[in-house]
Each structure stands twice: as structure tokens, then as C-alpha cells.
Amino acid sequence: MQHSSTQDTFVGLFVAAGIAALFFLALQVSNLSSFTDQDSYTLVARFENSGALKVKSPVSAAGVKIGQVSDISLDPKTYQSVVKMSIYSQYNHIPSDTTASVFTAGLLGEQYVSLEPGGSEDFLKDNEVLEITQSAIILEKAIGQFLFKSAEEKK
Structure with missing residues (x-):
């Protein structure tokens, strides 16, 4: 041939x-394809447990990506996870009583921060802290509590 x-x-x-x-x-x-530096501002949330949340994980509101996680650290005094989020500046009308939660995309998917807007007429500004947060649900912990509770009921 x-x-x-x-x-x-x-x-x-x-x-x-x-x-x-x-x-x-x-x-x-x-999630490395977002090389563009969009104008953004920073919001901070404190969680008891941020689970497997990573830097560059998405931040969404109503299913729309409005930013990404820029830093995760441990507060040495309160032992809480401090999550800094870069929010795109076009979404600068987030109410001050907004709730932040850590969710998982799908059953075994990546974790992300979901913002649930409140009803306040005041808006969050750069470096403000979200007061109301809900930590990640740890699957192993939830299963352990379920098994422990069902074992107690059988006694």
C-alpha cells in the first residue's frame, strides 16, 4: 500500500x-478555562464546614453563575471555614440579607456556593460578610446518623 x-x-x-x-x-x-479577568468584588462567608469546596468553584444564584470562589481558609479563633468569593461586578444588586449555602451538583458532582437573595433593599458591598450560611452536608455523617438512629429504634 x-x-x-x-x-x-x-x-x-x-x-x-x-x-x-x-x-x-x-x-x-x-474549570481553568476562565482566564479572563472580569471586574468583580469580594464577598465573604463563614461556614462550619465547607466540605469539598475548592478555589474556582462556581458561585451561583438561581442557577446562574455569578462568580467563583477565590480563597478558602481556616479562622484560627473560631475554627470556621472562611470562603472568599469573587462576584462579577454586573451582579452588584445582591440584597444584604442573602443566604449562602454549599451544595453539590448532582449526586457525586463538584460542590459550589449557592446564594439565595433575601428581601432587603440594602445591597452587599465589597468585602462584606454574609451573615446567614448553611454548611455542606457530609454524606458519611448523614448516613451514620441515619444508621445510629435506626439501630436505637430497634432496641
Whole structure:
């Protein structure tokens, strides 16, 4: 079987396109594709447990991505998880009584912060702290409590 340079060129282009597609997919999955620096402001939330929340995890309100987690640290005095979120500046009308919760996307998906707006007419400003938070639900802990409770009921 004879190979022509045209066939070799098409095979090379096909392989290069496949590698580019895999690279693009890896960027999408790892959430590294957001290289653009949008104007944003910072909100802070304190959680008893932030679960498997990571830096660059999405922050959403009503299912719309409005920002991402920029930093997670441990407060050495209260032992709470301090989560800093970069909120895109176009979403600067978030009520001051907004609730922040850590949820999981799907059964085994990544964790994200969901903001539930309140009814206040005052809006959150840069570096303000969300007062009302709900920590991540740890699946192992919930299963353990269920098993312990059902074992007590059988006695």
C-alpha cells in the first residue's frame, strides 16, 4: 500500500485536532478555562464546614453563575471555614440579607456556593460578610446518623 503526502497531511491534521479537543475538554472539566479577568468584588462567608469546596468553584444564584470562589481558609479563633468569593461586578444588586449555602451538583458532582437573595433593599458591598450560611452536608455523617438512629429504634 502506497502512502501519499496528502494522506500523511490529513492524518497529521486529524491527530492535531484530536489533541486540541482533548486539551479543550481538560480545561473545561478542570474549570481553568476562565482566564479572563472580569471586574468583580469580594464577598465573604463563614461556614462550619465547607466540605469539598475548592478555589474556582462556581458561585451561583438561581442557577446562574455569578462568580467563583477565590480563597478558602481556616479562622484560627473560631475554627470556621472562611470562603472568599469573587462576584462579577454586573451582579452588584445582591440584597444584604442573602443566604449562602454549599451544595453539590448532582449526586457525586463538584460542590459550589449557592446564594439565595433575601428581601432587603440594602445591597452587599465589597468585602462584606454574609451573615446567614448553611454548611455542606457530609454524606458519611448523614448516613451514620441515619444508621445510629435506626439501630436505637430497634432496641
